[in-house]
Every structure is written in structure tokens, then in C-alpha cells.
Amino acid sequence: MRSSYFTFKGQTSLYVFVAVLFLVGVIFGALMVNALSLEQRQDLEGYLGNFFMTVQHSSQGVDSGTYWDIAMLHLKWVGLIFILGLSVVGLPGILVLDFLKGVLIGFTVGYLVGQYSWKGLLFALVSVAPHNLFVIPILLICSVAAMTFSLYIIRNRVLMHRSPSRQRPFASYVILTLAMAVLLLGVASFEAWVTPAMMRWVTPMLLPV
Template sequence: MRNFRHMIKEQTPLYIFVAVLFLVGVVFGALIVSALTMDQQQELTDYLGNFFVTVDQHGLPAAPESFWSIAGLHLKWIGLIWILGLSVIGLPGILILDFLKGVLIGFTVGCLVSQYSWHGLLFALVSVAPHNMVVIPVLLVCSAAAIAFSLLMIRSRVVARRPLSVGRPFAMYTLLSFIMALLILGVSSFETWVTPTMMRWVTPALVQSAPDVNGR
């Protein structure tokens, strides 16, 4: 536990860096929404309208298959970050993934707000925000650890006159990634069985407001 606290303290600047990079991605994703053409906005409106009607009438399936699909998607992000952290050339890939995650969330929330105003914001608060309050910190922690290990590999192979020992840092890095993966499994359970119910609470308001938003 002491080693983990020491590692987290050392990596604090990296946490700040990846958090800022993620936030820049969120802003960029939100700006993309305003750059969509009228046809693209109409297609997006139709897709969201059909989705909300389906959720309102039938709900979303909450089954073990859905759980493993959701968990698998999150675990792929963690696994890819872990793999990129093992290589000297993987550092840019980690930064791209953090920025891309921010873009995806910014675009999703931006679409909902632009099409449905405060109803869309309410839907984002129950569908996007809850699980991402855990998923995003997990990914940022994994990213900071991956960047730190990648920098250690660079110092060991390029800068240092003789190879540095990476056995213990590798074990700590892998253990941290494993712990984060366990947290992802827990939040995936919430996303599978709780989030669909919360989404169905607010979809009636979205379905009712859709004609006004579409101008029909």
C-alpha cells in the first residue's frame, strides 16, 4: 500500500497532464457537434428519436450478455493502454486514446444537449455521467501509470548508460492495471442493470419533446 501511495504521489503531474488532455478532448468533441451539416444533424435527430422511442417502449436488455459486452469494451481500453505502456513507441498512442475518449464523451453529451436542450442534459446525467465518474478516473490512472512506465523504458534503453531494473516497476504497473480492471467490472454491473432503468425514467420527456426539436 505504501508503494502504491508513493507511486501515485510521483505520478501526480502525469495525472494532471492526462486529465487536461481528456478535458481538451471533451471540448473538441462538443465543438464537433456545432460543425455538423443540417443533413447530418437531421440524421442524428432521427436516430436519437428512434432510440428514445425504443427505450421508452421496450427498455434496454439487462442480461449477462450485455454485461460482458459493456465490460469487454472498457477492458479493451485498459488492455490497450497497458500494452502501449510496455513499449517505447507506445507513448503517443496513450495520449491519443485519452484525447479520443474525451472527444467521444464531449460529442455524445453535445449531441444530446444540442438536440434536446435540458432534457438532453438530464438524459446525459443518468446515462453517461454515472458510470463514467468511475470509468474516466480509472482510464486516467491507467494512462498515467502507462506513461510513467513507458518513460522508464525510454530512460532504461536510451538515456541510461546501463539498463535499469524494470522488474519491480513492471509488477507494480501490472498490479495497478489489474486492480483498475476489477473496478471496471464493478461499474459495468451498474451500467448493465441500473443505468437502463434510469434511462427509462427520463425517455418519456425526450419522446414528448422530440417533435418540437425536429420542428415537426
């Protein structure tokens, strides 16, 4: 295998497929908002009301524990994708994770907009969008790398199409995943220290007068 095993040019179709799957998840999540019962909507409204109050009255500083909670959440997601990519049976699981990530984002934004109109959209823009502009591409890159390595295992272990340099794809896979994990640590710092400040700027608009 060549060292450029995980290049964008060589995996364009997989990137398109994963991106479309994620977008389908976003749409599905947004549509799920309409399926909520009145009781579920009331429960969510009460939870968000308490959350907005907590954000509004929270201190300006963020401790390192909060940062590591956010960082570990992202790293666990990438770690799970990495582990699934190490096996043949993990391939469908990678697709499920990408779809679920889209559902979570679609549902969150869809509910905020449906419940609070333009104010909800503004809150979503400061609380959901900024870090996800980096998190989503990173997760898609990790997913494509995991799918590529899983397909490599299928070709070499299941179909018996042996490659003379089997260690290179694994090394490239590990290095790429570690690089994405380091980037996520940087994104987590933004999410931990910058995002709360932007949220405190918007939450007064969402609190009842």
C-alpha cells in the same frame, strides 16, 4: 525502483497533464457539434429517436450478455492502454486515446444538450455521467501508469540508465492495471443494470408527443 513507483504523489504532473488533455478533448468534442451539417444532424436525430423508442420499450431485465458486452468494451480500452505502455512508441498513442475519450463524451453531451436543451442534459446526467464518474478516473490512472512505465523503458533501454530492480516497475504496472480492470467490472454492472432503468425514466420526455 521503489515499490511506490506508481504513486499519485510521484506522478502529479502526469495526472494534471492527462486530465487537461482529456478536458481539451471534451471541449473539442462539444464544439464539433456545431460543425455538423444539416443532413448529419437529421441522421443523428433519427438514430436517437429510434434509440429512445428502444430504451422506452425494452424489458426491465438485462441479460448477462449485455453486461459482458459493456465490460469487454471498457476492458479493451484499458488493455490497449496497457499494451501501448509496454513500448516507447506507444506513448503518443496513450495520449491520443485519452483525447479521443474526451471527444466522445464531449460530443455526446454537447449534442444532447444542443438538440434537446435541459431534457438532453437530464438524459446525459443519467446515461453518460454516472458510470463515467468512475470510468474516467480509472482510465486516467491506467494512462498515467502506462506513460510512467513507457518513460521507464525510455530511461533504461534507450538512454541506458539501468535500474538494479527492473522487474518491480513491471510487476507494479501489471498489478495496478489488473486492479483497475476489476473495478471496471463493477462499474459495468452498474452500467448494465442501473443505467437503463434511469434512462427509461427520462426517455418519455424526449419522445415526440
